[in-house]
Amino acid sequence: MKLYVYDHCPFCVRSRMIFGLKEVACEIITLPNDDEETPARLIGKKMLPVLVTESNEAMGESLDIVKYIDETYGSSVLKMSDNPEIETWMEEATKLIYPLAIPRWANSDFEEFRQDAARQYFVNKKEAVFGPFQRLLEQTEIMVNEMNVQLEILEGLFAQQERDSEYFSLTDIRLFPLLRSLSIVKGIHWPPQIDAWRREMALGTRVNLNDDIAT
Template identity: 30%
Template structure:
């Protein structure tokens, strides 16, 4: 199996976390923005990441799967036995987390997109990919990434308020204290929170920082170096 990803894509991180947690043999294949891998050309109705590519061992036939939660369901139920049970009881995010992630989108775009070109991301490894990213973000942000970066202090309180609410809704303390087990909400929340580690000006609560570190360590998914304006 091969998983095609962008490093900064939270949906890709969701799947990578499960692969790491379960110890599944799967090649992680970073993609460059604007460059379609040959094995995927003409085979997707619409291009999105992650893409799980699986080659049948006997026929050589290639099958593709998209949508992070569908991929996670498939991977979590591989080789199920009395000694190897699925990690999750559900593969649907809670309504509370879905709503919180939706409310986070506008402010996180303003804070994250300006920092991504400074991180040497695999998806922005070529000059063409970087130029395309910077130019396309203008329409999303309603301003240049440089202008958004200068307004960090304007957007930061909005992010911090959303994260305070998220911490309570997903019971961060319950996981780090061992009072409850890992859920699909934790995987999705971590995938978003990992990106926030690139914001040097963001101060996370002790519990939220411990939560990120605890989940990050198990599948060995590194967080980002902090980027300041």
């Protein structure tokens, strides 16, 4: 199997997670961000992740890939129920996480940005939506402070939640990539339970955190 991804992409992280959690072998291929041809050929649009299955079928949509791998290989690990409070938390938190992470991704040495043209493609596309990166970077302090408040709220939701070391929910599959996205931002105060969980998940899923390149 082949999984086409961008390293920065939280949707791609969702798909990468299930291979790590289930220890299913897969070749991970990072495409240049400006490669429009490969995803268009596979799924008819410029969007990753894309999985090419053992029967050579191309599948888009991160959660479809997660469910397919969970159902097809070994016994299911997605047995826990979604957490509606954390789902609601994520809807709000993404409004801060993306403006914080995107300009930092653009400056990173992630493989999809190795060529200048690929990096510029990303900058052009995201600045058209989020505004100039310089302006986003100037708002770092205020956004980090707000994010740290949000993380304390998440810590409270974590404390109430039943957890199982073997089984996961789709909420977990959606949450870890967001926390991983946030890990590229310096000055984040990780509350203890969330910090332990994201580290444990990084090991279990074999998806690295970005603390070491945080700016």
